[in-house]
Amino acid sequence: MAQTVRPILSVLPVRALVDEKFKVVVENLPPASPVTLHSLHQSEDKDFWEAYGHYMSDHRGTVSVAEDLSFGGTYTGKEPMGLLWSMRPVPGSRKGLRLRKMDVCSPVLVNVSVYSGHIAEGFREQAPLASALTERWYMAPGVQRIDIREKRVRGTLFIPPGPGPFPGLMDMWGGGGGLLEYRSALLASHGYASLALEYFSPGELRSSDVELNFFETAFSIVKDHPQVIPDKVGIFGLSLGSIVTIYLAAESTIIKPCCCVCVSGNHCFPPGETLRGIHQVLLENFHKVRVDENNHHIWRDMGLALISDPSKKVDVGKINCPVLLVNGLDDQNWPTVESSEDIAQMMRAAGKEHLLTRVQYPGTGHLIEPPYSPHFRATKFAMDSTKEKVILLWGGQTKPHADAQEDSWRKILAFLQQHLYYSTTPKAKM
Structure with missing residues (x-):
């Protein structure tokens, strides 16, 4: 039997300054399949923040966040950085939260995942197809x-x-x-x-x-x-x-x-x-x-x-x-x-x-x-x-x-x- 090829998710660069763009690409998906790209960050106050977009893979089984349209989620359209700027507290969080980095000697860690189908909730209850961790820094090396x-x-x-x-x-x-x-x-x-x-x-x-x-x-x-x-x-x-x-x-x-x-x-x-x-x-x-x-x-x-x-x-x-x-x-x-x-x-x-x-x-x-x-x-x-x-x-x-x-x-x-x-x-x- 042919082995099923697992999707590959890449976020590049893996480490970058917070004002630098990244590229999020998913490969090895079935052609024309609906998927959800999801980002998750836990703040220093232990609150969780998330964003997500709904995509369709192309004929090659690829999704590129920088080039493809999001059809729904916390952002829509062609938004290379929507997985960051549209972040919001996860449902059930405390009211009136604000996300601010207090320890600039450590990075902002963002976990990006891809899920099968167009989903809007229950991200923690199901296993992603693939995930990647990216570091966002305010302080460049040598500062x-x-x-x-x-x-x-x-x-x-x-x-x-x-x-x-x-x-x-x-x-x-x-x-x-x-x-x-x-x-x-x-x-x-x-x-x-x-x-x-x-x-x-x-x-x-x-x-x-x-x-x-x-x-x-x-x-x-x-x-x-x-x-x-x-x-x-x-x-x-x-x-x-x-x-x-x-x-x-x-x-x-x-x-x-x-x-x-x-x-x-x-x-x-x-x-x-x-x-x-x-x-x-x-x-x-x-x-x-x-x-x-x-x-x-x-x-x-x-x-x-x-x-x-x-x-x-x-x-x-x-x-x-x-x-x-x-x-x-x-x-x-x-x-x-x-x-x-x-x-x-x-x-x-x-x-x-x-x-x-x-x-x-x-x-x-x-x-x-x-x-x-x-x-x-x-x-x-x-x-x-x-x-x-x-x-x-x-x-x-x-x-x-x-x-x-x-x-x-x-x-x-x-x-x-x-x-x-x-x-x-x-x-x-x-």
């Missing part, structure tokens, strides 16, 4: 990870491989607080010495007396490092980190960032205040918070009240370096697009509009992450004043949000390369 605990500054500095020196970045996350290293590790993998800055711990915003000079000190730690080119240092911020980025670019007389990347931010910062001042103005407008039919908190209106108050806005006309604003048109957490328009008007009035680059994306929410990260429309968030956990509505739809993450990351890297590696930085008009 150095250095703990920073000096001059009150807490963070982690990532140095690219090679002799250096390299352009530098100060990297800040948002209002949840804590130390998040994965974006800085990825930036170092692309040639930037990046400091992941912990500027307050979770739940500390209401009591945080962090002032301008704290960020100036952190910036100087990057600038003065022997592996960093001192006049090629920028700032990268998301959400609250983006607010701080704009404030520093406009108000600091000590540091001169070479360029700034602001993702889902705005230009509201009480003049001369600390982070505690930001918490206070949020409390003053907290009555404007709405909830949707799922009891998810929508903060947009609270933000609209702030950007309508000139006394709460940073004078962005003082900014003298190139700025890239990245925003989603379906941001339900903050009025980032309205803020972007106002920033553009203010910089135009100051003769600085040539320094501003804006990109915005339809169907895209607040949490614009590195590419192929899952989309989080709503996740749990610890309220700073009460420590109560609510679910915040960030916005966005999975497919357009995934497209925006991929396109914006490409534009961010091009922007950083232009202004930190090349000498084409536009000068402010005096």
